Amino acid sequence: MPGPEQYWPLWAVLVPLVGSVVAYILGVKSPRARDTFALFITVATFGLVVSMYPLLAGGKVIGVSFPNILMPFGVSFRADILSFGMAAIITLIYSLAMLYALGYMHEGPTSNRFYSCTLLTLAGCVGTVFAGDLLTLFIFFEAMSLASYVLVIHEQTPRAMQAGNLYFVTVIVGGLAIFLGMVTVYEVTGSVTFGELPILKDISLEGGMVTLMWISFAGFLVGFGMKAGIVPLHTWLPEAHPVAPSPASALLSGVMLKTGAYGLIRVIFNVFGTDMVKAAGWDNILLALAAATIVLGSVWAIMEDQIKRRLAYSSIAQMGYILLGMALLTERALIGDFFHIFSHAIMKACLFLAAGAVIHATGKERVSEINGVGLQMPVTMACFGLASLAMIGIPPFNGFVSKIFLGLGALDAGMPLYLVLLLISSFMNAIYYLPIIISAFFRQVPEGTDASYSEVPVRMMAPMVVLAVATFIFVVGPANLPLILSQLMTVSLMGGS
Amino acid sequence: MVSLIDTAGRWSPLLAVLLPLVGAPAVYYAFKKGNHLRGLIAVVVSLTPLLSLITAAPLILAGEHAVLPAPGIPDLDPHFRMDGLSYVFALLAAAVWPIITAYSLSQGYPRTGQPRFFATSMITFGATVGLFVAGDLLTFFLLFEMMTFTAYALLVHRRNRLTMQLSGIYLYMGVAGGLALFFAFMLLIRATGTAAIVPAVDQLAQAGTSPLLVAVFLLIGFGAKAGMVGLHIWLPSTYTRAPFPVTAMFSAVMSKAGIYGLLRFVTLVLVWPEPGHSQALTIAWIILWPGLLTMIAGAAMALKAHSVKRLLAFSSMSQMGYMLVGIGSLMALGSAGSLAASGTVMHSINHALFKTVLFLVAGTLALRAGGYSWNHLLGRLRGWHLIPVIIASLGVMGIPGISGFVSKTLIHEGLEEAYYTYRMGHLHLAEYAFSLGSGLTGAYYIKLLLALIAPRWAGWMEHEAENARREGIPDYFDPPPQPADENPVLGGRVAPAILLTLVGAAAFFGFFPHLAVRAVGLLPLIPYSFPAADVAHLPEVSFFGSHAMKAGIKSIILGVTFYVLYHFLLCRITIPRWFSLELMLLRTVQGASTLTQPGHGPEGIEEYAERTPVEEGERRPGPLHAITGPGMAERLTGFFNRGQAHETRSSGMAQRLTGFLDREDREQEDREQESGAAGEGRRPSRDMAERLSDWLEPRERKELQEEVEAEAEAEERKPESPAPRAPGGIPLSGRHASRPRPQSPRRLGIPGIDWEALSYRLDVIILKLKAKKEKWQTALGNLPLPDTSSVNTRNLNFAALMLAFLSTLTLIYLVSRTR
Numbered sequence A: 001m002p003g004p005e006q007y008w009p010l011w012a013v014l015v016p017l018v019g020s021v022v023a024y025i026l027g028v029k030s031p032r033a034r035d036t037f038a039l040f041i042t043v044a045t046f047g048l049v050v051s052m053y054p055l056l057a058g059g060k061v062i063g064v065s066f067p068n069i070l071m072p073f074g075v076s077f078r079a080d081i082l083s084f085g086m087a088a089i090i091t092l093i094y095s096l097a098m099l100y101a102l103g104y105m106h107e108g109p110t111s112n113r114f115y116s117c118t119l120l121t122l123a124g125c126v127g128t129v130f131a132g133d134l135l136t137l138f139i140f141f142e143a144m145s146l147a148s149y150v151l152v153i154h155e156q157t158p159r160a161m162q163a164g165n166l167y168f169v170t171v172i173v174g175g176l177a178i179f180l181g182m183v184t185v186y187e188v189t190g191s192v193t194f195g196e197l198p199i200l201k202d203i204s205l206e207g208g209m210v211t212l213m214w215i216s217f218a219g220f221l222v223g224f225g226m227k228a229g230i231v232p233l234h235t236w237l238p239e240a241h242p243v244a245p246s247p248a249s250a251l252l253s254g255v256m257l258k259t260g261a262y263g264l265i266r267v268i269f270n271v272f273g274t275d276m277v278k279a280a281g282w283d284n285i286l287l288a289l290a291a292a293t294i295v296l297g298s299v300w301a302i303m304e305d306q307i308k309r310r311l312a313y314s315s316i317a318q319m320g321y322i323l324l325g326m327a328l329l330t331e332r333a334l335i336g337d338f339f340h341i342f343s344h345a346i347m348k349a350c351l352f353l354a355a356g357a358v359i360h361a362t363g364k365e366r367v368s369e370i371n372g373v374g375l376q377m378p379v380t381m382a383c384f385g386l387a388s389l390a391m392i393g394i395p396p397f398n399g400f401v402s403k404i405f406l407g408l409g410a411l412d413a414g415m416p417l418y419l420v421l422l423l424i425s426s427f428m429n430a431i432y433y434l435p436i437i438i439s440a441f442f443r444q445v446p447e448g449t450d451a452s453y454s455e456v457p458v459r460m461m462a463p464m465v466v467l468a469v470a471t472f473i474f475v476v477g478p479a480n481l482p483l484i485l486s487q488l489m490t491v492s493l494m495g496g497s
Numbered sequence B: 001m002v003s004l005i006d007t008a009g010r011w012s013p014l015l016a017v018l019l020p021l022v023g024a025p026a027v028y029y030a031f032k033k034g035n036h037l038r039g040l041i042a043v044v045v046s047l048t049p050l051l052s053l054i055t056a057a058p059l060i061l062a063g064e065h066a067v068l069p070a071p072g073i074p075d076l077d078p079h080f081r082m083d084g085l086s087y088v089f090a091l092l093a094a095a096v097w098p099i100i101t102a103y104s105l106s107q108g109y110p111r112t113g114q115p116r117f118f119a120t121s122m123i124t125f126g127a128t129v130g131l132f133v134a135g136d137l138l139t140f141f142l143l144f145e146m147m148t149f150t151a152y153a154l155l156v157h158r159r160n161r162l163t164m165q166l167s168g169i170y171l172y173m174g175v176a177g178g179l180a181l182f183f184a185f186m187l188l189i190r191a192t193g194t195a196a197i198v199p200a201v202d203q204l205a206q207a208g209t210s211p212l213l214v215a216v217f218l219l220i221g222f223g224a225k226a227g228m229v230g231l232h233i234w235l236p237s238t239y240t241r242a243p244f245p246v247t248a249m250f251s252a253v254m255s256k257a258g259i260y261g262l263l264r265f266v267t268l269v270l271v272w273p274e275p276g277h278s279q280a281l282t283i284a285w286i287i288l289w290p291g292l293l294t295m296i297a298g299a300a301m302a303l304k305a306h307s308v309k310r311l312l313a314f315s316s317m318s319q320m321g322y323m324l325v326g327i328g329s330l331m332a333l334g335s336a337g338s339l340a341a342s343g344t345v346m347h348s349i350n351h352a353l354f355k356t357v358l359f360l361v362a363g364t365l366a367l368r369a370g371g372y373s374w375n376h377l378l379g380r381l382r383g384w385h386l387i388p389v390i391i392a393s394l395g396v397m398g399i400p401g402i403s404g405f406v407s408k409t410l411i412h413e414g415l416e417e418a419y420y421t422y423r424m425g426h427l428h429l430a431e432y433a434f435s436l437g438s439g440l441t442g443a444y445y446i447k448l449l450l451a452l453i454a455p456r457w458a459g460w461m462e463h464e465a466e467n468a469r470r471e472g473i474p475d476y477f478d479p480p481p482q483p484a485d486e487n488p489v490l491g492g493r494v495a496p497a498i499l500l501t502l503v504g505a506a507a508f509f510g511f512f513p514h515l516a517v518r519a520v521g522l523l524p525l526i527p528y529s530f531p532a533a534d535v536a537h538l539p540e541v542s543f544f545g546s547h548a549m550k551a552g553i554k555s556i557i558l559g560v561t562f563y564v565l566y567h568f569l570l571c572r573i574t575i576p577r578w579f580s581l582e583l584m585l586l587r588t589v590q591g592a593s594t595l596t597q598p599g600h601g602p603e604g605i606e607e608y609a610e611r612t613p614v615e616e617g618e619r620r621p622g623p624l625h626a627i628t629g630p631g632m633a634e635r636l637t638g639f640f641n642r643g644q645a646h647e648t649r650s651s652g653m654a655q656r657l658t659g660f661l662d663r664e665d666r667e668q669e670d671r672e673q674e675s676g677a678a679g680e681g682r683r684p685s686r687d688m689a690e691r692l693s694d695w696l697e698p699r700e701r702k703e704l705q706e707e708v709e710a711e712a713e714a715e716e717r718k719p720e721s722p723a724p725r726a727p728g729g730i731p732l733s734g735r736h737a738s739r740p741r742p743q744s745p746r747r748l749g750i751p752g753i754d755w756e757a758l759s760y761r762l763d764v765i766i767l768k769l770k771a772k773k774e775k776w777q778t779a780l781g782n783l784p785l786p787d788t789s790s791v792n793t794r795n796l797n798f799a800a801l802m803l804a805f806l807s808t809l810t811l812i813y814l815v816s817r818t819r
Helices: A004-029 A031-050 A081-104 A111-130 A134-152 A158-189 A208-228 A237-243 A246-272 A274-280 A282-302 A307-328 A331-362 A378-392 A398-412 A416-441 A458-476 A481-494 B002-033 B038-054 B057-061 B084-106 B114-133 B137-155 B161-192 B201-207 B211-226 B235-241 B244-254 B256-267 B278-303 B308-336 B338-369 B383-397 B403-422 B425-453 B460-471 B494-511 B513-521 B532-540 B546-568 B581-596 B605-610 B632-641 B653-660 B663-675 B686-693 B698-716 B755-780 B793-817
Strands: A062-066 A075-079 B066-069 B079-082
Touching (some): A004 A062, A004 A075, A004 A111, A031 A081, A031 A111, A075 A081, A075 A111, A081 A111, A081 A246, A081 A458, A081 A481, A134 A158, A134 A246, A208 A274, A237 A307, A246 A274, A246 A307, A246 A481, A282 A307, A282 A416, A282 B793, A307 A331, A307 A416, A331 A378, A331 A398, A331 A481, A378 A398, A378 A416, A378 A458, A398 A416, A398 A458, A398 B161, A458 A481, B002 B038, B002 B084, B002 B114, B038 B084, B057 B084, B079 B084, B079 B114, B084 B114, B084 B244, B084 B256, B084 B338, B114 B137, B114 B244, B137 B244, B137 B256, B161 B201, B161 B211, B161 B235, B161 B581, B201 B211, B211 B308, B235 B244, B244 B308, B244 B338, B256 B278, B278 B308, B308 B403, B338 B494, B383 B403, B383 B425, B383 B546, B403 B425, B403 B494, B403 B513, B403 B546, B494 B513
Antiparallel strands (some): B066 B079
């Protein structure tokens, strides 16, 4: 019988899972109680995750398994420092977005559904990162994807429904692809449980095994790549992210994309192992995809006028960075990769929340309409501006640090091309983010327009401010916690060095 | 007491950065609340870095470094560090900024948005001082980028559209330059394993990175900031459109960040132990020759400049060329380059001094005269302003007796030394190029002084005015300064005191060059490992000896010669319109922004409206087609034969706006004028007023509105004018022919590509193809050819974009392969 501390990952999953049901029931009686409760649950989950750190420090692993559930595979939970880092950023963004949502969402017949599903996606995300085997990961990944469908179509406009349909198809196809990969792995080794070493460590790429491994890898790549928005599979992303309510957009872009990246990292390092990935040449495929994702995402973002869609395309480009970081397979690139997962979650959540605040207060959704908004809503647009500068990678923001490490990783791997690519992408970031700031702060308000908007309430402002401060406070502060965590996470994957 | 000063000295780099940053909010609120001490607060805050830097003087003079850790990214250990070179540049920034601040306060300029202006100026100041005292790559990069961004806010202080657009070029060039720097810094960090600034040639060799690649990217990054030729495209328009204090800050201090960067990161990092290493020489030539080109091109453009501010802007660019030449010689000579090093730094200081004076006085004169053009400022230089302007101009020309001569001589000696060391043919050529640059510099300053002081000698004016008309340069390219506050915050006596002190120092050090060298010429040599004998010899350079004087006199004679040549010959030359990089850039930027900014017609009308009244009877080029091009059909012809700018007679506000109207309107006007029906030109219509109303400032809108109403009243009593005829010319597809121009549904925000023009050209090509096809079909007996009429231009645009993009990527890939 495992000790009580082994159950922490399970609690972190169960709290939001049960909370989502309770929130729905509460909401029928009292929306106010539900709001408080939902916020409490997200914060409690965050607290649970953070308090797990002493158990995991020094490379320890905790977890429990229930082999009797879903018989041949079994369900298991496992937390190492990698899961911890992911869970920490996920729950942090959820707490802030939930606080924001309390101010942003209008009460209505669909409110219960929204809060309940948000908590369900939280359970899904946390479950995904705390999963001890591929099946558990798959189950929670699917739960998260399906629950987030409800968030996408929340407003139930024709456009949202259309985007929802696309998203739904993507989820189904992606889920099936992951399932294919998982079943193949199970067929080959008889186990899908994560451990210290890769699941497929004993497999050598010979004969018929090559085909099987290719099928398995392709399955995982398609499944997780769809969620992560890698370029040929990204089509749902710019449709689905902007139509969701802004807090949900922040979660979709800031957090849920990262579960796809997390899945790919687990697949590369814990299922196939870096040796096999290199031997099979899959890293080259990933690099090519990353390059395409970075470039095309940025180009599309430049061509987009609607702010939230521009942000969604920017997310695609940034997921390209993350894919690049894991595909380079060098230590510093991986540090940069994890750091960018943190950074991007913070920056993009901040951007979506600020864009949502502008829409909430002014109803303006396009870059070309927001002239002078910065003077009316200084705090909101200042947050947006800080996060944009972070996106471009201006020092001293966190985007700069991830760029340094990703760039050094690229140089370590002997591929300066990818550093140049990062720089081109930074320049394109500047091209599509700076006009927003310039319009908001410097361009004159067109005469004759009624330009008196008030700032959003504190409940919405506080999360933005926290996130905007987080984009630089760790870099200029005495200890860069995300970077330290990224280094620990990298060590746990690459082994000590 | 001693230990107190010592401690303060050690902390001074951090204090110099932080105090203005901390003071910025205080300045903001003092101005916001209208505190009567606000001027004093601004000056005091801007003086704090100077005070804190002075406390570090004993340390620096003793040859020590002031090192101070700064927090930041672990492992890479950012810190501040101050040695002689940093100290001189930091002191320069710290001295010039309060001067400019006090001067602009004493002139009551800018009148609007003072809280924003002075607070931003303080932040920029902190960043600028900070980058000079940064101790490692990352801190430097942080502050360099910060300066780029905050300076943008200063540049666009006058927030109208044209300024925004032209300053956008600066911003994106700044970002791109920053990324080039970042690339070079990453290569250095990876090779050395640390962000510290250390000689890195060996480590680079070990890491398999070519120092040449690092140098090229550094040169791109810093050259963009300094205004090196090719990367200078942002400079003229940005300088002319910024408020004059900002222009002075840019010219005097911020452009020096590029020079300092090259000194610090090229000459102190890419150091080979033996002088004359082949790679070191290659790097030297790729700095030296662009430097010479910058010098000559800047001076040539200054000679043909059509306004005073523009002349000074190009002069700044040209002087940057001198410093680049100094850096190139230093790089070539290695440890024997003490003359060049000292000359470069001293020239930075001298240039800062002179350009501060010139830009500030030019701004003051323009405030009184209402504009910067020759027309406005002709003979306007009178009274006590004469002394500073004459001394500063002579100083830039390099007349013996003023400190500019000292630094120029040092740079020239450096170049000569490089020639005598390596005896290469192109260095001999470089000598001639240097003389040419100096001569041109003399010529355009003679031109400036004559125009400002002795207008009756400035006979070239007429020709230049004619040129400007032919070139179709809109005069709102050089906007007049916005009116100043009549009750300045600081007293009016401050300005003369400041200027006279500055030029007094210049003249003093010019007469005693050895004192100048001892005062500032030796400090920056501390971080270099020059032989002690060389350094000791430096103050003994014979500045008034025959050799140096010969060079000085040669440049004066050349200057006079060039001026005479200009006066009688060169002023008659019209520079063709296609040669104007600026018009091209503006078209590009505006093409992009008409697509990103919906609901607006042609650009720049507010600028046009704010220019000064036209003199009676003077004919001017059509106001807007110089920029946005005339009507569609004419644009078409413009693409084929680059026809001359359409000219319209204009008198009064409404007529000046007629440039908006497309060809058919103008045809109508021409017909009316021919028939003598309406000789006054076009009247404004209500529709036009509505179309224009977005473009104007309230005052002008009111004016226009009144005019329109008056016209409407008059109209009621008259019979209706004939209906406009359909436009003639080459038939176009419906998309372009319809008016008002429809907005394309998906707007592209890519600066640098004139989408409208591109799609237009594609249309033109298709039309031509069609015409050819018909010709061929008749000639070849109706051969079946594919129908091109259905080609969608937007898809073509996209394909072209993608093609360009892929080829860029391929290029980069190839470049990166050959590292």
